[in-house]
Amino acid sequence: MPTLTRTKQIPVIGEYDVVVCGGGPAGFVSAIAAARCGARTALIERYGFLGGMATAGNVAPVTEFMHQGELVVGGIPLEFVRCLEAKGQGTMCPPRGNFVCHPEGYKLEAQRMVREAGVSLFLHAYVSDCIVEDGVITHVIMESKSGAQALKAGYVIDATGDGDVAAMAGVPMLDYQCPLQPSTMYFILGNVKTEMIRGYYPGQPGSSMKHVRERLNELSKTQDVPQFGGPWCMAGMGEGIAIVNMSRMAMDWTDEVQATEAECRLREDIDKLVKLLRENFEEFSDATLLSTATQVGIRETRHIKGVHVLTGDEYKAAHFFEDSIARCSHPIDIHSDKDNSQICIYLDKAAYLPYRSIIAEGFPNLLVPSRCFSADREAFASARVQAGVMGLGQAAGAAAAMCCEDGRSVKDADIQRLRETLIAWGAYLAEAD
Ligand SMILES: Cc1cc2nc3c(=O)[nH]c(=O)nc-3n(C[C@H](O)[C@H](O)[C@H](O)COP(=O)(O)OP(=O)(O)OC[C@H]3O[C@@H](n4cnc5c(N)ncnc54)[C@H](O)[C@@H]3O)c2cc1C
Structure with missing residues (x-):
């Protein structure tokens, strides 16, 4: 295939402690969390609205906030759906805590919460590249009607769903050796x-x-x-x-x-x-x-190879990790790529998701909390849903802000402080019986 090389001067239009790429459920929650922790935060989204699959893909169900009638996902994700509920935009249904939301209500509330948190929002901006020096992502490059522009980044959160930034930065990806879950246009x-x-x-x-x-x-x-x-x-x-x-x-x-x-x-x-x-x-x-829908609904693409690859066995056993940062109780939900069959394994307890599965070895300022986080096929097939990735996003935003304040790499994050903050926000992270 022919190739070409082009050199180009790109204006650096801002400097932020945390740059979040992608404004889906994981991304907009990450940005709110980072900004609430005091970080100068930017959020870059390719569409003119937030919500990712929930809005661009019309994926109306936001699942699941409860396990057997008890809340297991709290903090900013719960605050978000409670705000929607208060405005008549959906109802939380026990015992699984499913929430069906109108995509328009979702867009508006996500945008309000992000702006109220003081996040600098860049809509209609596509993250097209990043500059990496010794594993450190120094700049994120975005393309818009204004042309190519760069943001200087202290920490980068890849919430593109597809691990676009991680792939551009050279993070190794997992290979499940089996077909991806199929796509669906709502x-x-x-x-x-x-x-x-x-x-x-x-x-x-x-x-x-x-x-x-x-x-x-x-x-x-x-x-x-x-x-x-x-x-x-x-x-x-x-x-x-x-x-x-x-x-x-x-x-x-x-x-x-x-x-x-x-x-x-x-x-x-x-x-x-x-x-x-x-x-x-x-x-x-x-x-x-x-x-x-504005775009085809995507269940699965890349998966980063993180410091820890969360396994289906750990997941089904509700294994508690010292660095647990989020919970998820959605069934392990694998849709066949060939026909209309589906594997659905219900969990005995809500699973724990470890911090080490949103960071990669050798990338000291990158966090990847969205559906491309590091998990095997079974664990992914549950945690990929909105309540799961919102919980990861909340933790990623807080962790990035704290690492910035402490001058630490993401691998050396103060986990105790992170967990205490998430618990203070309402996350259900104590070890269950
Ligand atoms: C058919 C279907 C049914 C589903 N059913 C459910 C369900 O019942 N319950 C449930 O909770 N979940 C369900 N899900 C899963 C859920 O919607 C997703 O897993 C979840 O939205 C993932 O969130 P995310 O933020 O990780 O990624 P996404 O939602 O994909 O968000 C990524 C965001 O990043 C933006 N972006 C991507 N690349 C770039 C780039 N290069 N530059 C700038 N912006 C970029 C996108 O526009 C998007 O806003 C379903 C998904 C599908 C497809």
């Missing part, structure tokens, strides 16, 4: 007979649509039915409105050609799926497609 329907849709989460409107799955499986023997998963349907957004998680495609989002193909194919698939829903199911007989 869509929103209007004119749905939502009164016919049974509760998916207790106390909340929505349906697991088992009858739809069975009928489509039957239809697929005689006609063209695009690959689908679930389906799951959330109907709490307003009269006749339903958010549907149904389309499915195996692909690698970090490959530009495959990403383009997925956006195009899944939009075609949704066109066919909506017709099938209208033709075969009374609740959808008058349904109209209101929108497809």
Whole structure:
């Protein structure tokens, strides 16, 4: 393949203690945490809004804050969903503490909390490169309508979901030796007979649509039915409105050609799926497609090789680590890349997530709290969800700010002080019986 070399002068437009790359659930919570600890914090997001998969991907369920009716995720993540709840933007449903949220409410509340914390927000800015000296990331480079610009960084939090900064910096990645979990483009329907849709989460409107799955499986023997998963349907957004998680495609989002193909194919698939829903199911007989998500929903891409790789065995045993910084109780939830099957292992206790799984050997100012943190396939398949990565983000933001204050590398972070701070914020980090 031909290559070219280009040299370019890039203006350094700011200097920050902590630069957070990516404003999804992990990133916006990281930024709030760092700023609340007194760090000069910047948050760079490629879209014009925050929320990542929750908003750009329309992933309305924020799961899970409870285990058997007891809160296990607290602090800033809980504060966020309680704020939404107080504004009528969703309800926390025991016993698992699932929260279904309207993406617009999510965007607004995330942006308000970030700005109130004093974070410098850069929207419509794509992190395209970083400057690394002996493992230290000195600058993050972003591209926007203003051209290429750099931010000088004390500490960098990679919350791009895909480990973009970590990959650019040369952090080694794990190879699971098996296919990635498939992607899904969510869509929103209007004119749905939502009164016919049974509760998916207790106390909340929505349906697991088992009858739809069975009928489509039957239809697929005689006609063209695009690959689908679930389906799951959330109907709490307003009269006749339903958010549907149904389309499915195996692909690698970090490959530009495959990403383009997925956006195009899944939009075609949704066109066919909506017709099938209208033709075969009374609740959808008058349904109209209101929108497809801004981007394909991505479950999985890269995984960094951290100082510790959290394993499924540690996870299922709820192993307590001295450096536990977050909890997660979502089931181990592995979607098949080939068909509409799913492995779902419910946990006996909420798992603990260690600090060492968000840092990498030899990278003294980088933290990676988002879905690309260091875990094996099983542990990842639970902790990837929003409450899990928000908890990691909260810890990463606080840790980065503290390391900055103490002049320490992330590997030498004061874990006792970090845990005390997180517990003071309301995180449930004590060792369970
Ligand atoms: C189909 C599907 C169903 C799901 N179901 C659930 C569920 O039921 N419950 C649940 O809690 N979770 C669910 N999830 C998982 C959850 O949505 C994600 O794992 C979670 O959003 C991960 O958060 P994150 O912040 O790590 O990454 P993301 O949400 O991916 O956020 C990354 C952010 O970084 C930005 N970004 C990326 N690259 C760059 C760059 N180079 N420069 C600037 N910005 C960048 C993105 O725009 C985005 O805002 C589901 C996901 C999918 C796809």
